[in-house]
């Protein structure tokens with residue numbers, strides 16, 4: 122089976138990290154990036170030296186010419202269009218495009234679309250804690266069916282080791298926000314941080330690397346689309 126060829130629109134925090142995920146994947150090939158507001162020199166510099174996730178050590182990155190970046194031997198076409206309709210992704214061979222400009226998306230409305238059964242039942246917020254990276258979800262829940270905090274912990278632990286392995290994590294360690302930097306899972310339940318008022322009212326706490334976890338899920342999503350198309 123051929124590789125999944127992707128383009129990335131917007132080469133900021135997420136665009137560059139999706140590129141890192143793709144470049145480390147066997148089955149995904151980065152073929153093009155588009156960003157009208159930064160030069161190829163600046164793209165190279167920002168990609169190489171990421172303050173949060175560290176220096177890129179997997180390959181050399183060079184400018185082949187003003188329209189091509191070389192990641193090791195791998196050429197990646199660079200476009201600079203502001204209007205997404207004008208970007209010639211096809212010319213570069215991109216079959217899937219990651220939208221990571223933040224200009225054309227509306228992610229806050231996505232939960233109810235992805236999980237319609239939660240419409241009207243769930244709202245929430247996550248704290249972008251004052252570190253360069255990592256967020257935390259503080260979920261306060263009123264339960265119709267009684268459950269002790271121990272039961273909840275057991276169910277989440279079982280899911281993290283079973284159907285949600287690699288996506289949901291579970292920890293009883295005494296960790297703090299920066300300990301989750303570089304974790305590719307979407308949510309790591311902090312068993313010691315939650316609290317139950319009674320068997321119908323609980324607060325659950327879960328951490329995630331909002332940059333690296335999200336970027337890994339973007340590439341997982343492309344793999345899913347590729348497989349199911």
Ligand SMILES: NC(=O)C1=CN([C@@H]2O[C@H](COP(=O)(O)OP(=O)(O)OC[C@H]3O[C@@H](n4cnc5c(N)ncnc54)[C@H](O)[C@@H]3O)[C@@H](O)[C@H]2O)C=CC1
Pocket residue numbers: 130131132133134135136155156157158159202203204220221222223224226228331332335
């Ligand atoms: N930073 C994070 O932790 C997360 C961000 N997101 C979402 O990902 C998206 C991108 O966020 P960041 O990477 O943090 O933003 P960013 O500001 O670091 O990067 C955005 C990039 O898009 C470029 N851009 C702006 N207008 C453009 C256009 N018309 N065409 C092409 N490129 C354009 C900018 O030059 C910049 O390089 C947003 O929708 C954000 O909500 C989602 C999850 C986590």
Ligand SMILES: O=C(OP(=O)(O)O)[C@H](O)COP(=O)(O)O
Pocket residue numbers: 223247248249256331
């Ligand atoms: O840090 C983030 O992730 P989070 O909302 O999951 O904590 C934001 O998605 C960053 O993007 P924003 O600048 O659109 O808020």
